[in-house]
Amino acid sequence: MPEYKLTYFNVRGRAELIRLLFAAGEIAYEDVRIEWDKWPELKPNTPMGQIPTLEVDGQVICQSMAIARFVAGKAGLLGKTNMDQARADMLLDGGMDVGKLFTDMVMEKDASKKAEKKKEFGEKHLPPFLALYEGFAGDNGHFVGDSLTWSDIGFFNMMDFITAEYPGALDGYCKLNKVIDNVKSNPGVTKWLKERPVTDR
């Protein structure tokens, strides 16, 4: 049995997709959350000076999407064919383009700049993204093929962050709401959503 140890801060952030995938796959792992003040001494011992990292039987990998893809593979959630897997990758990449703009807005320290960015994101970037992804989703509430893949879970995770700032964002998007429902009703995910530490971000 391989041993998995995930290390990150005590936030959802860049580790939450990984945690959701472990949960969906019902794969046991150690969910290490470090305090901010422990980071400086840990940093030089990581491959690229960043977390999350995943230790797998003593080998360490970094980069959150690389880790997530690895765990998705272990959970059988990558997609059935090479093309399916590429479609999942592509939709996740597209999601991250928008996710970056969202994060940039959330992390803005200047209050008036943040309000401006929040308006811009909500009016200029989010609606076209959701309209586009409504088109990508199947009537069955899956982005790839006819079953759950990590691209559904990635979308759910991102919207979890986004709807905290834009509560009605998904109103009217039938297929996207079906994707969200499918993810939430996965038994492992349901359990994790109930049990996970509640953090600001």
Add this chain to the structure above:
Amino acid sequence: MAPKYRLVYFNIRGRAELTRLLFAAADLQYEDQRFEFSSDQWKELKPKTPMGQLPLLYVDDVPLCQSTTIARYVARTTGLAGKTPLDEAKADMIVDGLDDLAKKLLAVFNEKDEEKKAELQKELAGGFLPQFLGNYEKLASAEGFFVGGSLTWADLAFFNMIGWVTPMNPAVLDGFSNLAKVMDNVQSQQGVARWLKERPQTKM
């Protein structure tokens, strides 16, 4: 029947070159379609594409977008993604980490103010780059491979990225012997060597 591959991009290396290097390394046939930036062809095609962006890879008329996804698809198809799931993850990690460098390089290229540009270049050369290369030196083997002891797309991606640094900084890999060996391995691979000789010479 092997699928038909058509790669669509602008007439630059840019975000398509890693995929072109992969096709070359695997000696896999594809159509290398290139548009000029403001061409009517692109204007017409754009609304018909998945996300309004290039590059695109058509696999028997099914379009894929997002440059890293396309490269990973070709890597997986040609056996250059890594031999085990963990090796694939290591390759992904190397490729994703290169994005951090790409961002810094783009910031320099896009800076119009000459003074600010020189400042950013100095910061990059003196601060970020040595740290970055130090990390990557440890991740590469003495034989010059990032993953699993043989050529993967991680090596090609590193080679491709350094190609954007060397014009600014020719001696950038001095003192990084593992990384220099990665460059050698990639450059001397048969398919890559031929592509490097034949490929269109473009500024970016």
